[in-house]
Amino acid sequence: xxxxxxxxxxxxxxxxxxxxxxxxxxxxxxxxxxxxxxxxxxxxxxxxxxxxxxxxxxxxxxxxxxxxxxxxxxxxxxxxxxxxxxxxxxxxxxxxxxxxxxxxxxxxxxxxxxxxxxxxxxxxxx
Amino acid sequence: xxxxxxxxxxxxxxxxxxxxxxxxxxxxxxxxxxxxxxxxxxxxxxxxxxxxxxxxxxxxxxxxxxxxxxxxxxxxxxxxxxxxxxxxxxxxxxxxxxxxxxxxxxxxxxxxxxxxxxxxxxxxxxxxxxxxxxxxxxxxxxxxxxxxxxxxxxxxxxxxxxxxxxxxxxxxxxxxxxxxxxxxxxxxxxxxxxxxxxxxxxxxxxxxxxxxxxxxxxxxxxxxxxxxxxxxxxx
Ligand SMILES: Nc1nc2c(ncn2[C@@H]2O[C@H](COP(=O)(O)OP(=O)(O)OP(=O)(O)O)[C@@H](O)[C@H]2O)c(=O)[nH]1
Ligand SMILES: [Mg+2]
Ligand SMILES: [Zn+2]
Numbered sequence: 403x404x405x406x407x408x409x410x411x412x413x414x415x416x417x418x419x420x421x422x423x424x425x426x427x428x429x430x431x432x433x434x435x436x437x438x439x440x441x442x443x444x445x446x447x448x449x450x451x452x453x454x455x456x457x458x459x460x461x462x463x464x465x466x467x468x469x470x471x472x473x474x475x476x477x478x479x480x481x482x483x484x485x486x487x488x489x490x491x492x493x494x495x496x497x498x499x500x501x502x503x504x505x506x507x508x509x510x511x512x513x514x515x516x517x518x519x520x521x522x523x524x525x526x527x528x
Numbered sequence: 529x530x531x532x533x534x535x536x537x538x539x540x541x542x543x544x545x546x547x548x549x550x551x552x553x554x555x556x557x558x559x560x561x562x563x564x565x566x567x568x569x570x571x572x573x574x575x576x577x578x579x580x581x582x583x584x585x586x587x588x589x590x591x592x593x594x595x596x597x598x599x600x601x602x603x604x605x606x607x608x609x610x611x612x613x614x615x616x617x618x619x620x621x622x623x624x625x626x627x628x629x630x631x632x633x634x635x636x637x638x639x640x641x642x643x644x645x646x647x648x649x650x651x652x653x654x655x656x657x658x659x660x661x662x663x664x665x666x667x668x669x670x671x672x673x674x675x676x677x678x679x680x681x682x683x684x685x686x687x688x689x690x691x692x693x694x695x696x697x698x699x700x701x702x703x704x705x706x707x708x709x710x711x712x713x714x715x716x717x718x719x720x721x722x723x724x725x726x727x728x729x730x731x732x733x734x735x736x737x738x739x740x741x742x743x744x745x746x747x748x749x750x751x752x753x754x755x756x757x758x759x760x761x762x763x
Contacts, residue, residue, distance in 0.1 A: 404623055404654045408539050416535055437656050437683030484679035487753040488718045497753040505539040511532045
């Protein structure tokens with residue numbers, strides 16, 4: 403729930419900054435090891451959006467698989483779930499996580515006309 | 529019409545920043561924060577009661593802040609040690625955040641405090657994502673919770689600096705398989721120390737206090753594989 407609330411807060415703030423009063427869609431990268439359950443996130447996102455500029459907005463969560471690398475033998479492996487963070491080859495504990503803890507709002511889709519155009523951050527029109 | 533905008537904002541970056549600031553503020557005043565995380569009822573408060581009284585017997589200045597969804601029972605229990613204790617009611621929020629914690633410490637945390645124990649809300653999901661500016665993150669599980677707890681909550685156990693097993697006095701009665709538990713911890717957090725404790729018997733109380741003091745004295749703390757410094761920052 404807390405993550406959904408944080409997402410809504412940040413997007414609402416960005417919408418205010420952009421002079422936008424309605425948000426249609428939010429894209430979020432969610433690492434496999436971020437500690438967030440996608441179904442739970444969907445549910446709490448909907449609740450957290452109520453009464454904000456995100457009311458009715460769609461959440462698109464893009465999963466990011468966990469990957470790790472061994473500092474010792476340079477092997478790289480998918481961590482899986484539950485994750486295996488010991489090197490599967492040499493069993494030492496010198497692994498390093500390469501990806502999987504992402505929790506990042508990658509893009510948002512505003513609804514309606516903004517008060518001021520924002521040329522720099524616009525990626526595409528639709 | 530509508531527009532798609534690249535936002536590229538990490539959801540936790542702001543909390544991470546507050547946590548970093550709090551850690552620096554605490555270090556500057558010679559205090560160390562220990563963050564205690566577990567499921568409800570694992571025995572955080574029971575162990576903490578002993579940590580506080582043992583610390584006071586050793587002449588250390590300690591304090592505790594305990595966060596709960598409701599009731600002040602934990603604070604009442606902890607205050608019996610004579611240490612300064614603050615109860616935070618999170619009003620439905622299932623975890624503490626660095627900024628909230630800083631706000632609660634402001635004007636309350638006694639100047640000379642060397643160790644501050646924070647009992648997080650009993651929950652292994654959300655609190656795991658929020659750095660509180662702690663120098664030592666302790667994740668606890670009681671012997672009654674099953675050996676696969678670390679696999680069910682890999683983010684919580686994977687980010688622990690120290691894993692504590694509680695209620696070992698009843699380990700035999702409940703058939704706790706210590707080797708299996710240790711193997712599961714090692715899978716998600718290779719190299720992390722697992723400390724056995726019992727509040728009933730006073731087991732491991734001094735050892736946990738020693739780990740907390742060592743972390744405060746700048747001793748090297750275990751670095752979990754999952755703890756990627758850049759995990760939440762802009763790419
Ligand atoms: N046998 C045994 N029971 C314990 C021990 N430590 C705690 N308990 C019991 O476990 C229950 C929960 O203990 P608490 O210390 O309140 O647990 P907690 O983690 O603080 O609980 P919340 O704050 O509600 O999340 C109580 O009934 C305690 O008496 C122990 O070392 N041995
Ligand atoms: Mg408690
Ligand atoms: Zn290797």
